[in-house]
Amino acid sequence: MDLLSLRYFRAVARREHISRAAEELRVAQPSVSRTIARLEAELGVPLFDRQGRAIRLNRYGAAFLTRVERALNELDDARREVADAAGLDDGSVAFAAETLLPFTELLAGFRAAHPDVAVRCFQSTPDAMLDQLRSREVDFCIASQPLSGAGLGAVRLLHEEVLLVVPTGHPLTGRDRVTVADIAEEPFISTRPGHWQRSLLDRLFASIGRRPVISCEGDEPGATYFLVAAGLGVGLMPSLARADLSQAPLTWLHLDTPDCVRTLNLVRREDGYLSAAAARFRDMAVAHFAERAQRSYKQE
Incomplete structure (x- = not known):
């Protein structure tokens, strides 16, 4: 054998x-x-x-x-x-996330700081992330909803409010805050079941005994604001995205409910060896999102 x-x-x-x-x-x-x-x-x-x-x-x-x-x-x-230990190479790091768009700035910074580290990225659903962690295909998963399993540990990267976005000129434009009941008949741009945006949307509507009206659904959360700006519906977006989309034809509203939030976690198998390259990536990810949150807070 x-x-x-x-x-x-x-x-x-x-x-x-x-x-x-x-x-x-x-x-x-x-x-x-x-x-x-x-x-x-x-x-x-x-x-x-x-x-x-x-x-x-x-x-x-x-x-x-x-x-x-x-x-x-x-x-x-x-x-x-x-x-x-021997310094034979600069190693590699692999991670999976539901969408890769929010990590381009982080990846650019990591590449500039560690040009010899090989980086692999995967866009995965939460179920696929668990399989990738189990098989050690990835070092980390960056998830906006809990990933549960034996031996998994998480580092919080971000805890933020999730806002409602509507196209400029929408009847809700001019309001600062709405209830879930106020938007019960609105057509929503959302992701497919399983992604964090859809899970949050379904949970919010369950609180009033309703189901959301879905006008468009897909697998790329980052497409939401393009479709909302095009007038196809309304959607949920993390507040951190507001600074990056300040010039977009969108209006951002608070939802009058205490649990309209998301927590972004960096998840890994705690029983596996954390390489030097992976440790550097973890530390840079924590610092990156702390800085972004601080920038966003100042802009508000």
């Missing part, structure tokens, strides 16, 4: 598909099949149930995968720790 066999097994177990695992590993499918067969022969039990070309991880395979994941993760962490 060697490390290559274990890595092949992990890929097949995660995908439950030989061809997809081979593509991920960038090796020929027969090589993966032979490796899995040798591993099963060595262990003396089948790790997958096979029906035609379909395979499913069985109870032996599930138990074995738990140990293999732990062993390979420890070895990957050890490699990163040794490389950090």
Whole structure:
């Protein structure tokens, strides 16, 4: 039993598909099949149930995968720790977020400060983020709603009010504050279920026993203000975005409810090794959002 066999097994177990695992590993499918067969022969039990070309991880395979994941993760962490200690490279950092648009300034600053660090970014739903943390595909997830799971820890980056945005000239223009009941019939620009904007919107309307009228929904929260400015509806936007959109044809209103807020957290697996590159990214992210919040407060 060697490390290559274990890595092949992990890929097949995660995908439950030989061809997809081979593509991920960038090796020929027969090589993966032979490796899995040798591993099963060595262990003396089948790790997958096979029906035609379909395979499913069985109870032996599930138990074995738990140990293999732990062993390979420890070895990957050890490699990163040794490389950090020896100064062999400047490392890498990977993170996922529901939208990448709010992080361009942070990424530009990080790139300028650490040009040799490889950075990978993913736009992911909260469910996908949990999978990416579990598989250690990413070092961090930046989430606007709680990510719960064993061994996860979070650092708060930002806690801010969420505002209602309407196009200039809308009947609500000129008002500073509205209730949820006031906007019960308004068409909303929002994200699909699962994203923080939609979760907040649904929760606000549930408080008055209603469902929001959705005129447009998608997967990119950053598109909200473009569509609102175009007159297609109203939407929810974090107050931090107000400073960046000061010239946009929008009116910003407070919602008369105490829980119209979002908390942005930097989430990671606490049982994994935090590389020097990842630690630098975390520290810069905390400082960046603290500075942005202070700037926003002064502009208000």
